[in-house]
Amino acid sequence: MKNKIKFVSRTLLGRARSKWANLPSGIYCFTYHRIGDAKQCDFDANVYSCTAERFERHLMFYKKHFEVINQQQLQQLLESDKPLEKKYALISFDDGYIDNYKLAFPILRKHDLTASFFITTGYVGQHRIPWWDKIAWLIKKSECKKLYYPTDAKPVNLSRRNKNKVINDVLKRVKADNQTSMADKIDLLSELLGTQLNESMNDIQLFMNFEQVKEMHQAGMDIGAHTVNHCILSHEDSATQQIELAQSKAELETLLGTCVPLLAYPVGAFNCYNDDTIKLAQELGYQVAFTYEEGVNLSPASNRFELLRFPIENNKSITRLKYALSYPKNVH
Incomplete structure (x- = not known):
């Protein structure tokens, strides 16, 4: 209720419009999970980010207001010593649900855009419910x-x-x-x-199979790791974390025949990974890691293993999306 009052007051008074008009340069990452009609879901409807129609509107919004980048461009920006001079957008998906392939992938191709798909390898091609x-x-x-x-x-x-x-x-x-x-x-x-x-x-397949992941990669989509079992890494000992991070990376690299430098922490709140996680990720050869904490990356080179992302949830409208960007919870 408190957040709703803030939204209404800031919108009516025009403060949100002013903040939106003066967004700083930085890397704005947007995170989706499922695409489709949440009302038809027998499981966790909260995992649906938005409908296919709303997702397409989001893509047009990103193209209009940001320079949309892919994995390679992101790494180039992180490796540069130069301050960011533009507003960049990175589109990402977590988990690897099959609707990413059936619905999101064709829409991305229609608009000639790339997204990074973070795959939980233990669910790929399996009749397994998370x-x-x-x-x-x-x-x-x-x-x-x-x-x-x-x-x-x-x-x-x-x-x-x-x-x-x-x-x-x-x-x-x-x-x-x-x-x-x-x-x-x-x-x-x-x-x-x-x-x-x-x-x-046991008859339900919620996730993509490896052939579909490979097809998306060959069509220009970026693929990142999201562990094997989507466990909360901070709840696990160092040995288990090492297996989760190493095995998922190795499986994807074998499938794709290329290096997989991107990682997204499962669940992704600040308390869902720890110093051991970051150290292991670095040792295993990951170059970039993403949280699920909302915010803008103004100096991403110094926080490349804790990049912030804007969660897209509840079929978020463009107005709500603009508001979230104007009043981010975190900035670093």
Whole structure:
């Protein structure tokens, strides 16, 4: 509610328009997950960034107001000692959902634009449901009114009409719990919610296969790593982090026959990776790494392993997108 009041007041008073007109030079990264109709989703609808129609409008917006760059151009900017003199845009997708190939890829080609796709290799070509989608499914099927998650004294009200907000609330608690494995957390939620995962899920393919990833790369899209299992890296020991980062990079490089220098941290909040993660990424040969924290990269060369990105969520309108760019949460 507080953010909504800020949005309305700043927009009505014209302050947002003034801020937008004076955006500083820098690298503005935009992050998508799924493209399509969130209302048709049996799993976590919050993962849908926007519809295909809205995505195309976003692309036209980027082309009009930014110089849209690819992976190679990004690396050239980071390696240069010169201050940034333009507003650059980098478009990215996390996870590797199949709608990236079916919907986003053709629209990008139509507008002659490149995006960076960060692939969770353990899901590629597999009939495997990721942990956040499993949790969303359990919540949607549950008849419980309240959820008492062990690490949180305040229960989650499951009877609210907006199930997407309920799912977000539960996922926040799950992500904050660094004492329990994800498999155990799902088993616990299944017990608390009184629902069981359905075996028919084994017939569902939510993610691209390796042939589709390779086709996109050959057509000019950039491919980056997003670990093997999309675990929260800061919850894992150094040995597990090393496996997640090294194996995903190696698998993609073998598939594509080229170096994979880009990494996006799963979940991506500042507390979802740590100093060990950054050190390992550097040692393994990654050149750039992205967070999922909103903000503008004014001096990206000095923060190349913690680049900020603007999350695109809730079918964000152009007006809302302009507002987010005008009032970024972080700048570095």
